[in-house]
Amino acid sequence: xxxxxxxxxxxxxxxxxxxxxxxxxxxxxxxxxxxxxxxxxxxxxxxxxxxxxxxxxxxxxxxxxxxxxxxxxxxxxxxxxxxxxxxxxxxxxxxxxxxxxxxxxxxxxxxxxxxxxxxxxxxxxxxxxxxxxxxxxxxxxxxxxxxxxxxxxxxxxxxxxxxxxxxxxxxxxxxxxxxxxxxxxxxxxxxxxxxxxxxxxxxxxxxxxxxxxxxxxxxxxxxxxxxxxxxxxxxxxxxxxxxxxxxxxxxxxxxxxxxxxxxxxxxxxxxxxxxxxxxxxxxxxxxxxxxxxxxxxxxxxxxxxxxxxxxxxxxxxxxxxxxxxxxxxxxxxxxxxxxxxxxxxxxxxxxxxxxxxxxxxxxxxxxxxxxxxxxxxxxxxxxxxxxxxxxxxxxxxxxxxxxxxxxxxxxxxxxxxxxxxxxxxxxxxxxxxxxxxxxxxxxxxxxxxxxxxxxxxxxxxxxxxxxxxxxxxxxx
Amino acid sequence: xxxxxxxxxxxxxxxxxxxxxxxxxxxxxxxxxxxxxxxxxxxxxxxxxxxxxxxxxxxxxxxxxxxxxxxxxxxxxxxxxxxxxxxxxxxxxxxxxxxxxxxxxxxxxxxxxxxxxxxxxxxxxxxxxxxxxxxxxxxxxxxxxxxxxxxxxxxxxxxxxxxxxxxxxxxxxxxxxxxxxxxxxxxxxxxxxxxxxxxxxxxxxxxxxxxxxxxxxxxxxxxxxxxxxxxxxxxxxxxxxxxxxxxxxxxxxxxxxxxxxxxxxxxxxxxxxxxxxxxxxxxxxxxxxxxxxxxxxxxxxxxxxxxxxxxxxxxxxxxxxxxxxxxxxxxxxxxxxxxxxxxxxxxxxxxxxxxxxxxxxxxxxxxxxxxxxxxxxxxxxxxxxxxxxxxxxxxxxxxxxxxxxxxxxxxxxxxxxxxxxxxxxxxxxxxxxxxxxxxxxxxxxxxxxxxxxxxxxxxxxxxxxxxxxxxxxxxx
Numbered sequence: 001x002x003x004x005x006x007x008x009x010x011x012x013x014x015x016x017x018x019x020x021x022x023x024x025x026x027x028x029x030x031x032x033x034x035x036x037x038x039x040x041x042x043x044x045x046x047x048x049x050x051x052x053x054x055x056x057x058x059x060x061x062x063x064x065x066x067x068x069x070x071x072x073x074x075x076x077x078x079x080x081x082x083x084x085x086x087x088x089x090x091x092x093x094x095x096x097x098x099x100x101x102x103x104x105x106x107x108x109x110x111x112x113x114x115x116x117x118x119x120x121x122x123x124x125x126x127x128x129x130x131x132x133x134x135x136x137x138x139x140x141x142x143x144x145x146x147x148x149x150x151x152x153x154x155x156x157x158x159x160x161x162x163x164x165x166x167x168x169x170x171x172x173x174x175x176x177x178x179x180x181x182x183x184x185x186x187x188x189x190x191x192x193x194x195x196x197x198x199x200x201x202x203x204x205x206x207x208x209x210x211x212x213x214x215x216x217x218x219x220x221x222x223x224x225x226x227x228x229x230x231x232x233x234x235x236x237x238x239x240x241x242x243x244x245x246x247x248x249x250x251x252x253x254x255x256x257x258x259x260x261x262x263x264x265x266x267x268x269x270x271x272x273x274x275x276x277x278x279x280x281x282x283x284x285x286x287x288x289x290x291x292x293x294x295x296x297x298x299x300x301x302x303x304x305x306x307x308x309x310x311x312x313x314x315x316x317x318x319x320x321x322x323x324x325x326x327x328x329x330x331x332x333x334x335x336x337x338x339x340x341x342x343x344x345x346x347x348x349x350x351x352x353x354x355x356x357x358x359x360x361x362x363x364x365x366x367x368x369x370x371x372x373x374x375x376x377x378x379x380x381x382x383x384x385x386x387x388x389x390x391x392x393x394x395x396x397x398x399x400x401x402x403x404x405x406x407x408x409x410x411x412x413x414x415x416x417x418x419x420x421x422x423x424x425x426x427x428x429x430x431x432x433x434x435x436x437x438x439x440x441x442x443x444x445x446x447x448x449x450x451x452x453x454x455x456x457x458x459x460x461x462x463x464x465x466x467x468x469x470x471x472x473x474x475x476x
Numbered sequence: 477x478x479x480x481x482x483x484x485x486x487x488x489x490x491x492x493x494x495x496x497x498x499x500x501x502x503x504x505x506x507x508x509x510x511x512x513x514x515x516x517x518x519x520x521x522x523x524x525x526x527x528x529x530x531x532x533x534x535x536x537x538x539x540x541x542x543x544x545x546x547x548x549x550x551x552x553x554x555x556x557x558x559x560x561x562x563x564x565x566x567x568x569x570x571x572x573x574x575x576x577x578x579x580x581x582x583x584x585x586x587x588x589x590x591x592x593x594x595x596x597x598x599x600x601x602x603x604x605x606x607x608x609x610x611x612x613x614x615x616x617x618x619x620x621x622x623x624x625x626x627x628x629x630x631x632x633x634x635x636x637x638x639x640x641x642x643x644x645x646x647x648x649x650x651x652x653x654x655x656x657x658x659x660x661x662x663x664x665x666x667x668x669x670x671x672x673x674x675x676x677x678x679x680x681x682x683x684x685x686x687x688x689x690x691x692x693x694x695x696x697x698x699x700x701x702x703x704x705x706x707x708x709x710x711x712x713x714x715x716x717x718x719x720x721x722x723x724x725x726x727x728x729x730x731x732x733x734x735x736x737x738x739x740x741x742x743x744x745x746x747x748x749x750x751x752x753x754x755x756x757x758x759x760x761x762x763x764x765x766x767x768x769x770x771x772x773x774x775x776x777x778x779x780x781x782x783x784x785x786x787x788x789x790x791x792x793x794x795x796x797x798x799x800x801x802x803x804x805x806x807x808x809x810x811x812x813x814x815x816x817x818x819x820x821x822x823x824x825x826x827x828x829x830x831x832x833x834x835x836x837x838x839x840x841x842x843x844x845x846x847x848x849x850x851x852x853x854x855x856x857x858x859x860x861x862x863x864x865x866x867x868x869x870x871x872x873x874x875x876x877x878x879x880x881x882x883x884x885x886x887x888x889x890x891x892x893x894x895x896x897x898x899x900x901x902x903x904x905x906x907x908x909x910x911x912x913x914x915x916x917x918x919x920x921x922x923x924x925x926x927x928x929x930x931x932x933x934x935x936x937x938x939x940x941x942x943x944x945x946x947x948x949x950x951x952x
Contacts, residue, residue, distance in 0.1 A: 032598065032601070034594070034598075035548070035551070035555070035594060035598075036548060036551070039548040039550065040548070041546070041547050041598055042545060042546040043545055044544065044545050044613060047543075047544050048544070050546075051544065067520035067524070068520065068523050068524070069517070069518060069519055069520050069523045070517070070518040070523055070636060071510070071517050072510040072511070072512060072517065072634055073587075073618055073620070073634050074512050074571075074633075075512075076511060079511070091578075092577065092578050093577060094576070094577075095550075095573050095575070095576035095585075096573060096574065096575040096576065097571050097572060097573050097574075097587065098572065098573075098574045098575065099572040099574065099584075100571035100572065100622040100633075101569060101570075101571075101624070102567075102568050108575075109512060109571075111573065118510070118511060121511055122508065122517055126508075137520060141618070142617070144550075146576040146578075147577075157550075157576075158548055158550065160546060
């Protein structure tokens with residue numbers, strides 16, 4: 001298969017970004033469609049990214065004082081009705097088990113769309129005294145939300161995620177936790193996924209069903225649209241009152257706790273694809289890439305080439321690099337294309353002449369730069385290079401994003417910015433009508449509020465006094 | 477709370493083993509009952525054991541050439557009917573989703589009780605040529621089997637597990653994989669859980685629904701009953717024919733693949749509890765213990781004690797030990813009892829006098845032996861001690877088990893052995909009637925066949941020619 005043929009398997013990234021995305025996720029074997037409409041199968045290459053994400057995040061959660069646990073998949077339908085906003089938000093998306101063990105169930109059971117209700121029930125049982133607080137737990141699990149239009153990683157009926165759930169003795173402490181975890185997420189997105197994010201409070205319309213306040217993390221994709229890659233919710237006493245999470249405080253008074261929840265999902269993999277990819281396919285940040293360096297033998301049939309490649313692989317693996325040698329019976333050119341499409345950060349080419357010259361050719365996937373590198377101290381070079389690539393990817397994403405942010409002081413300005421595939425910062429009066437108008441006319445939503453940048457005098461939509469500064473954008 | 481009061485929270489292990497088990501799992505906060513009947517919540521102390529199990533097993537799987545993936549939770553009911561034995565075995569236990577997104581589904585969906593059917597469907601799509609084989613994948617996930625009588629870890633409607641699914645070009649290779657993974661499990665059980673296991677082929681009656689042959693791992697619990705802690709199935713072409721998993725072989729002929737599957741679950745945690753526990757509660761093998769060494773300050777209010785404990789903790793953590801200092805405002809005696817109940821392998825007591833003498837008191841949970849240990853080279857001592865405890869636990873379990881194995885050459889002999897809470901090895905003619913008789917009269921089942929030990933001349937039950945040597949035991 002010629003290089004040309006190979007590359008044209010993927011739709012043009014500038015011409016049809018949506019098709020490019022679908023082509024990339026399927027052809028790089030990250031994912032496939034499951035037999036049930038709206039479900040996905042995460043294939044080994046995609047799942048390995050998820051494992052790298054989990055490992056890194058899990059360490060951060062534990063450092064932040066969280067412990068993992070596991071709560072049941074099935075939740076009695078009646079639990080949802082205990083928190084009015086929550087049931088309204090989730091009931092339409094729930095998948096319901098009505099029969100089990102060959103008989104009709106007395107009460108239908110929901111497959112968890114999120115676990116506030118069942119975890120709240122357990123917390124109510126476990127928490128007695130202020131000495132039991134704070135409670136900080138996380139679970140890695142699958143959740144189910146029946147969606148009409150689905151896309152792999154971005155919106156599927158079942159997806160994998162983590163959900164943290166905490167209880168605190170005071171409002172201040174719970175709010176502190178909400179912001180702390182928002183920042184844990186932000187550091188992770190930037191340091192590990194190399195994706196810069198805007199963080200901020202969501203509007204009432206966009207907040208989580210049942211939250212007092214939702215804080216979101218918004219990342220700009222290559223097409224200028226925003227992807228919500230994580231959320232952290234301050235739930236106040238909404239769930240503690242609905243589920244009776246009470247504790248005996250130091251002053252001997254029985255009080256309701258203050259709860260938070262925070263989550264991120266396999267959606268982040270969609271974010272990686274759409275934040276870093278290019279015409280050739282995936283560009284994976286080294287920290288999450290299943291293979292960080294692929295070694296391709298050139299003139300592999302010549303004596304000593306495969307052996308030298310394997311030697312190099314061992315050296316790299318010892319230095320902590322996820323390295324592999326591609327020994328398949330295919331041409332180097334074919335392999336170059338495949339590994340470029342699969343986004344492996346570093347390609348190492350090694351042939352008889354390289355061995356003679358005590359060097360290897362090293363190509364960076366992100367810049368496509370190719371350099372001859374001495375085999376003396378080679379592993380150190382590659383270790384450093386992974387760090388450089390990681391850093392450069394974040395910087396490049398940040399520059400690309402920052403060039404696509406505009407400010408607007410009129411509805412027309414907002415609409416023009418959105419039409420230009422940009423994030424638009426604008427003053428907002430805080431009313432639902434203005435927010436809805438941007439959606440109706442421009443298909444854009446309020447992503448987060450960034451009041452700390454300074455609130456403009458006027459609402460860009462209605463001209464009344466502004467109470468917030470909002471980032472408007474089209475979103476996934 | 478006095479020591480006496482504390483210990484009596486747990487039922488007598490000799491008097492009422494069942495209640496002892498329930499008391500231990502609940503009071504050590506490994507687990508709690510979920511709101512839906514038959515479900516469990518795995519609490520942080522229990523989940524940390526699962527995380528240690530996963531980490532260790534996952535490494536072994538990857539070394540054995542397996543890659544992780546994730547397949548959908550929901551399976552169309554029609555998939556089950558494609559393999560006749562499979563549907564018969566699992567249909568009665570399935571939980572069924574009939575409604576989702578506010579509407580009745582066209583086809584009801586099963587929550588996976590196991591994933592052969594959905595994974596087989598995907599494999600059929602992915603596999604074209606002999607070059608695509610073998611396929612070796614594993615998934616860590618939740619599964620659902622609606623059970624009438626449930627007990628935490630041992631039998632719950634939902635549980636966590638891993639399921640490996642492989643496809644091979646030949647019968648030999650598939651059978652090799654089945655046995656290879658059986659042995660990976662066996663090594664894990666013995667090296668990591670310190671639980672000796674019998675491995676062997678299951679009888680037709682006891683095999684997996686849809687398998688050609690099932691190989692099981694059977695561990696003796698403290699009460700002499702057997703716990704099946706894992707299974708590895710050779711599925712032949714049963715599933716490849718049902719799901720059309722075909723490949724173009726080297727000889728250009730289109731052939732059905734040969735498949736295997738293998739699984740272990742959170743049930744293993746039940747096995748740890750019932751293989752090592754004692755009157756005081758849990759006894760955890762160091763390799764899976766969430767806390768390997770607990771440091772308890774004595775006379776903590778005295779200057780320098782807490783500081784020295786923390787110093788020791790840092791030293792131990794640096795040496796790779798999961799160590800914690802218990803700084804709670806409770807008496808040392810209270811803490812001793814709690815950590816004994818929770819099965820922490822090593823307890824370290826440190827008071828002002830110990831500091832003066834440059835030593836600490838070290839207690840082994842498994843033997844309850846207490847020794848004064850010099851603080852010079854202390855971390856090395858503890859590292860070694862964890863290895864010794866791990867080794868001794870396996871040895872102790874093996875001796876205890878081997879003392880409870882008898883041979884029988886009559887039905888009476890089998891029944892007497894079972895009544896004495898032993899494993900009974902006996903000749904068997906291979907017929908279902910004889911197998912059923914042991915079950916009816918003695919409530920014992922054929923656990924595995926151990927023909928390699930030499931098949932006795934006669935069936936112990938009917939006296940006809942024996943074709944197998946079987947281990948009979950009562951089982952969980």
